[in-house]
Amino acid sequence: MSPILQLRGLQRRVGSTEILRGIDLDVMPGEVIGVIGPSGSGKSSLLRCIAGLDEIAGGSVQVEGRATRPGDGAIGMVFQQFNLWPHLSARDNVALALRLVRKMSAAAAAQQAEAALAQVGLAALAARKPAALSGGQQQRVAIARSLAMEPRVLLFDEPTAALDPELTTEVLDVIRNLAASGTTMLVVSHEMGFVAGLAHRVVFLDHGQVVQSGTPKEIFSEAAEPRIRSFLQTYLSRVAWVRL
Amino acid sequence: MMAASWATIWISALGIAIGFSLGVPIAVASLRGRAWAAVYISFFRGVPMLVQLLLAYYALPFIGIDLPAIVAAVGTVGLCCAAYMGEILRGGFALVPKGGVEAARLLGLSPRQILLRIQLPIAVQAMRPAIINEAILIVKASSLISVVGILELTRSAQALASSTFEPLPSYALCGAIYLLINVSLSLLARGRPA
Amino acid sequence: MMQALQDSLVATAQGLPVTLVVWIAAVALGMAGGFVVGALRFFLPWPLALPLAVAVEAVRGTPFLVQCFLLYFGGPFIGIDLAPLSAGLLALSVYGAAYFSEVFRAGFMAVPPGQLEVARMLGLSRIQAVLRIMLPVMALGVLPSLANLCVILIKETAVLSIITVPELTFRVQGVGTATFAFAETMLVLALVYWALAELTAWGARAAERRIERALAA
Numbered sequence: 001m002s003p004i005l006q007l008r009g010l011q012r013r014v015g016s017t018e019i020l021r022g023i024d025l026d027v028m029p030g031e032v033i034g035v036i037g038p039s040g041s042g043k044s045s046l047l048r049c050i051a052g053l054d055e056i057a058g059g060s061v062q063v064e065g066r067a068t069r070p071g072d073g074a075i076g077m078v079f080q081q082f083n084l085w086p087h088l089s090a091r092d093n094v095a096l097a098l099r100l101v102r103k104m105s106a107a108a109a110a111q112q113a114e115a116a117l118a119q120v121g122l123a124a125l126a127a128r129k130p131a132a133l134s135g136g137q138q139q140r141v142a143i144a145r146s147l148a149m150e151p152r153v154l155l156f157d158e159p160t161a162a163l164d165p166e167l168t169t170e171v172l173d174v175i176r177n178l179a180a181s182g183t184t185m186l187v188v189s190h191e192m193g194f195v196a197g198l199a200h201r202v203v204f205l206d207h208g209q210v211v212q213s214g215t216p217k218e219i220f221s222e223a224a225e226p227r228i229r230s231f232l233q234t235y236l237s238r239v240a241w242v243r244l
Numbered sequence: 245m246m247a248a249s250w251a252t253i254w255i256s257a258l259g260i261a262i263g264f265s266l267g268v269p270i271a272v273a274s275l276r277g278r279a280w281a282a283v284y285i286s287f288f289r290g291v292p293m294l295v296q297l298l299l300a301y302y303a304l305p306f307i308g309i310d311l312p313a314i315v316a317a318v319g320t321v322g323l324c325c326a327a328y329m330g331e332i333l334r335g336g337f338a339l340v341p342k343g344g345v346e347a348a349r350l351l352g353l354s355p356r357q358i359l360l361r362i363q364l365p366i367a368v369q370a371m372r373p374a375i376i377n378e379a380i381l382i383v384k385a386s387s388l389i390s391v392v393g394i395l396e397l398t399r400s401a402q403a404l405a406s407s408t409f410e411p412l413p414s415y416a417l418c419g420a421i422y423l424l425i426n427v428s429l430s431l432l433a434r435g436r437p438a
Numbered sequence: 439m440m441q442a443l444q445d446s447l448v449a450t451a452q453g454l455p456v457t458l459v460v461w462i463a464a465v466a467l468g469m470a471g472g473f474v475v476g477a478l479r480f481f482l483p484w485p486l487a488l489p490l491a492v493a494v495e496a497v498r499g500t501p502f503l504v505q506c507f508l509l510y511f512g513g514p515f516i517g518i519d520l521a522p523l524s525a526g527l528l529a530l531s532v533y534g535a536a537y538f539s540e541v542f543r544a545g546f547m548a549v550p551p552g553q554l555e556v557a558r559m560l561g562l563s564r565i566q567a568v569l570r571i572m573l574p575v576m577a578l579g580v581l582p583s584l585a586n587l588c589v590i591l592i593k594e595t596a597v598l599s600i601i602t603v604p605e606l607t608f609r610v611q612g613v614g615t616a617t618f619a620f621a622e623t624m625l626v627l628a629l630v631y632w633a634l635a636e637l638t639a640w641g642a643r644a645a646e647r648r649i650e651r652a653l654a655a
Contacts, residue, residue, distance in 0.1 A: 294596040295627050302624055
């Protein structure tokens with residue numbers, strides 16, 4: 001089986017600062033990769049470069065062997081700030097791209113949008129505008145919106161970081177279900193317990209480089225690298241209960 | 245004078261419609277730093293509407309453009325309104341969350357689709373009071389086209405005042421009708437909740 | 439054409455001072471009046487403030503031209519018989535005052551209420567509080583709106599030509615009708631106003647920067 005996503009020597013520079021210093025990564029279909037690391041390590045930049053939103057200084061990103069551009073449907077992304085469109089209802093947020101990009105009829109798009117919303121458990125709230133939804137609900141709509149376009153790879157950039165603690169569970173449950181159904185995902189998150197329990201592989205990033213990548217067990221309990229250990233000290237209590 | 249009020253209303257409406265439609269490309273061009281947009285806005289906001297009307301009505305025929313008075317008048321009002329609408333929309337576009345535009349881009353929407361379906365609705369909703377305010381200003385400015393002979397509300401009040409030798413009631417009634425139109429417009433700004 | 443241009447420049451030299459005098463006077467009177475009205479509307483209880491509110495809305499909701507006609511042609515019927523220049527000045531001042539009052543009223547409302555409360559606790563009188571506390575706090579915020587109104591007023595002076603005030607538009611239009619050289623004369627007129635508007639805007643930006651620096655010091 002060949003990788004669905006391939007990163008070779010990915011580099012990103014802003015001014016004179018090196019944000020990403022040559023990242024290599026192969027992601028297999030159906031794999032869930034957790035990306036962790038300290039602030040400023042380049043995690044968000046990594047996802048944004050894969051999506052094509054930030055410019056790459058060197059290296060390559062290929063999905064199924066081909067280079068991608070933002071908007072060609074290969075990559076979907078869920079942002080920390082949800083980025084729902086405030087003037088459209090949940091249903092219309094999900095349906096808009098279906099109508100304008102996939103050229104579906106209004107009726108077909110609405111139907112597919114409702115199906116996507118049902119998948120994230122929000123069928124009943126389809127007519128509500130984002131302002132009338134909680135943060136967790138908004139993020140779930142954002143996930144439905146990306147899902148509806150059936151991307152090959154789904155990126156999650158700190159999906160629960162902007163949510164109140166009691167609202168993160170509903171979003172994490174949705175992401176867990178997606179993983180179980182075989183979606184290929186890269187998840188950047190500070191929810192260590194979640195990452196440890198969900199990911200097939202974990203990548204530890206620091207100063208724009210991959211320090212180590214391996215199974216959750218290898219990274220969370222057996223890592224020898226001092227940078228990883230000191231980073232994990234803060235989170236260990238949340239990982240302790242996960243059976244690795 | 246009632247009939248002339250309708251003339252004022254539809255002339256203003258047409259001017260506002262032209263102004264808004266042209267205002268969108270002007271706002272976009274202005275955001276991109278295009279010099280022509282800056283010059284256009286500077287000219288139409290810097291020269292008094294009266295002078296613009298005189299220019300259109302008296303000077304255009306001299307360079308070969310001979311338009312009926314009403315076309316020149318409405319056109320001038322529309323072009324002037326476009327400069328103001330451009331500035332207002334420019335402010336509105338700045339309020340569109342960048343993340344929403346990025347999400348749209350990633351989902352595959354074309355730049356034109358993003359402009360019309362995402363940026364414009366959000367900008368208009370955000371700047372609704374300013375847009376209604378501009379509409380009110382256009383209604384008032386329409387009184388100036390009486391100077392180039394168009395029969396609208398002010399002109400008819402003038403005619404009434406000179407034929408009856410009663411300027412006070414004529415102009416007072418005229419003012420009251422304008423007030424009615426403008427108060428209705430401003431209620432439109434407050435009445436509909438976001 | 440050269441003759442027409444020459445005549446236009448002469449007319450500009452004759453009319454521009456009148457325009458500027460009327461403008462500056464109207465700005466001064468309008469700002470002063472507007473400040474008082476804005477302050478009254480902010481501080482008075484609403485039954486007393488209501489007539490002021492109605493007056494302001496009436497002036498803002500009707501065209502300036504109609505107000506000029508009302509004052510100049512209708513005034514004599516109620517004992518106000520003014521020469522064009524005086525009538526024009528009065529009309530523009532009232533028009534300006536209505537708009538200025540709104541700007542100042544918004545400025546008052548934007549001052550955090552705590553500042554006024556502190557002033558009262560310390561024993562400052564109402565007037566002292568307004569002048570010493572609210573005005574400086576309001577100053578930078580209202581400046582762009584005030585500058586914008588100044589530009590608007592300079593453009594409205596053109597309307598005064600219709601009631602025969604001998605300002606810029608009246609003079610240059612006169613040259614136009616006398617020589618039939620409308621293209622040249624109207625163009626000169628437009629360019630002069632354009633230059634005036636840009637100059638005023640530039641001056642306002644410079645003043646804003648000055649005040650910003652003064653407040654930051």
